[in-house]
Amino acid sequence: MKFTTELPRPSDDALAHSQKLQHKIRDAIHENNGAISFRRYMEMALYQQGLGYYVAGARKIGKSGDFMTAPESSPLFSQCLASQCQQVLAQLKEGDILELGAGSGLMAAHILLELEKQSSLPVHYYILDVSPELKQRQQETIEKLAPHLLVRVSWLDKLPHSFTGVILGNEVLDAMPVDVFTLHKDQCFEHQVIWQEGELLEQLNPAPADLMDAVANLNLADMESPYTTEINQNLAGWFAALSACLSQGVVLLIDYGYTASEYYHPARNKGTLICHFQHHVNEVPLYYPGLQDITANVDFTAVANCADKAGFRVSGFTSQSAFLAGNQLEKFFIRALEESPEKQYELAQQVRLLSLPSEMGERFKVIALNKECVLGLEGFSVIDQRHRL
Numbered sequence: 001m002k003f004t005t006e007l008p009r010p011s012d013d014a015l016a017h018s019q020k021l022q023h024k025i026r027d028a029i030h031e032n033n034g035a036i037s038f039r040r041y042m043e044m045a046l047y048q049q050g051l052g053y054y055v056a057g058a059r060k061i062g063k064s065g066d067f068m069t070a071p072e073s074s075p076l077f078s079q080c081l082a083s084q085c086q087q088v089l090a091q092l093k094e095g096d097i098l099e100l101g102a103g104s105g106l107m108a109a110h111i112l113l114e115l116e117k118q119s120s121l122p123v124h125y126y127i128l129d130v131s132p133e134l135k136q137r138q139q140e141t142i143e144k145l146a147p148h149l150l151v152r153v154s155w156l157d158k159l160p161h162s163f164t165g166v167i168l169g170n171e172v173l174d175a176m177p178v179d180v181f182t183l184h185k186d187q188c189f190e191h192q193v194i195w196q197e198g199e200l201l202e203q204l205n206p207a208p209a210d211l212m213d214a215v216a217n218l219n220l221a222d223m224e225s226p227y228t229t230e231i232n233q234n235l236a237g238w239f240a241a242l243s244a245c246l247s248q249g250v251v252l253l254i255d256y257g258y259t260a261s262e263y264y265h266p267a268r269n270k271g272t273l274i275c276h277f278q279h280h281v282n283e284v285p286l287y288y289p290g291l292q293d294i295t296a297n298v299d300f301t302a303v304a305n306c307a308d309k310a311g312f313r314v315s316g317f318t319s320q321s322a323f324l325a326g327n328q329l330e331k332f333f334i335r336a337l338e339e340s341p342e343k344q345y346e347l348a349q350q351v352r353l354l355s356l357p358s359e360m361g362e363r364f365k366v367i368a369l370n371k372e373c374v375l376g377l378e379g380f381s382v383i384d385q386r387h388r389l
C-alpha cells in the first residue's frame with residue numbers, strides 16, 4: 001500500500017463515469033442552496049444509485065481492486081469467525097447468520113465451508129448490503145467456492161424481523177458516511193462541498209445545530225485549534241434498527257478504529273479520513289468521486305454507547321489478533337499447513353498480516369454485542385478490553 005498525493009490516472013471510461021457522478025453531486029449542491037455537507041457528499045460518492053463507489057460495477061476489494069480486507073487476504077480469518085459463530089449457534093440451538101456488507105462474498109463462502117466441516121451449518125446465511133449491485137459478485141464467489149451451499153444463502157433488501165443467531169459485519173462501520181468538522185477559536189465549522197467554476201471544492205461554514213450538539217458530547221473544548229476530525233451520526237439509528245431486528249444472539253463487528261480517547265486525541269488533529277485508489281492511500285476525498293473509497297476510522301466508544309442505548313449488552317472488545325487467537329487461529333494454520341505444506345511461506349505471511357501489531361493485528365478491533373444471550377465468547381478469552389471503551 002503506497003501513501004501518496006499523486007494518483008494513477010484513471011482510464012477514460014472511469015473518468016467519464018466519475019464526471020457523471022460529479023454532475024449528480026453538482027445538482028444536489030444547487031438544490032441545497034449552493035452547499036451540501038461532507039456527509040452527504042460521502043454518501044453520494046460511495047452509494048449514489050448506479051454511480052457510487054460501492055454501487056457501480058468495477059471490482060473494488062481484493063488484489064485487483066483498491067484495497068485488501070482480512071477475508072480477502074486469508075481464509076484463516078473467516079475460519080476463525082466461523083469458529084466463533086459455531087460457539088454461539090451451538091448455545092442458541094437454532095439460529096442463522098446474517099452478514100452485513102458482504103463485499104465480494106468470500107467471507108460468506110469460507111464461513112459456510114468451515115461450518116460444514118464442523119457439522120454446524122445454519123439453515124440460512126443471509127446477506128444484506130446497502131449496495132445490492134454486489135449480489136451478483138457474491139453469488140458468483142459462493143457458486144465457485146461452495147456451490148452446494150448456495151441454497152442456504154439468501155439476499156435481503158432490509159433487516160429481517162425477529163432474527164436469532166449471529167450478525168457479522170467486517171469493515172462495514174468504516175464505510176458509513178461521516179460528518180467532518182473543524183473546531184477553531186471556540187467555534188465549530190462543518191466541512192461542506194460546493195461547486196465552483198466546474199469543480200468540487202470543500203468549504204467551511206458554521207455547523208448546524210444537530211452537529212454542534214453531537215460535537216458538544218465529545219468534550220473537545222481543550223483541543224488546540226484548529227482541530228479537524230469526524231463523527232459518525234448514523235450510529236444511533238443504525239444500532240436501534242439492528243436491535244429491533246435481533247431477538248436473540250450476538251452481533252460481531254470488526255473494523256479499524258480506536259476508543260474515543262485515542263480517536264479524539266490532541267495529536268490527531270487532522271482526523272482519520274482517508275481514501276483508497278488502486279492501492280494508493282490519499283487524503284483527498286474530492287478526487288475522482290465514485291472511483292475511490294472514502295473511509296474513516298471507527299470510534300468504538302461511540303459504537304458501544306449507541307449499542308448500549310439501543311438495548312445490546314457490550315460483551316467483548318479486543319484486538320483482531322487476540323480475537324483470532326481466541327478462535328483457534330493456530331489450529332487453522334496448522335491444519336492448512338498439513339493440507340498444503342508447499343504453502344508454508346504464504347500461510348505464515350497470512351498469519352503475520354492478520355495478527356502482527358504493525359499489520360492488522362492491533363489496528364483492527366472486534367466488538368461483540370449480545371441480546372438475550374449470556375455466553376463467554378471464545379474470541380475475548382485471550383484478552384477483553386471493554387474497560388478501555
Ligand SMILES: C[S@@+](CC[C@H](N)C(=O)[O-])C[C@H]1O[C@@H](n2cnc3c(N)ncnc32)[C@H](O)[C@@H]1O
Nearest residue numbers: 054069100101102103129130131170171172175
Ligand atoms: C469496505 S467494504 C467491506 C466488504 C467486506 N465485508 C470485506 O471485508 O471484504 C464495506 C461494505 O459494507 C457495505 N455497507 C456499508 N454500509 C452498510 C450498511 N449500513 N449496511 C449494510 N452494508 C453496508 C458496502 O456496500 C460494502 O459492501
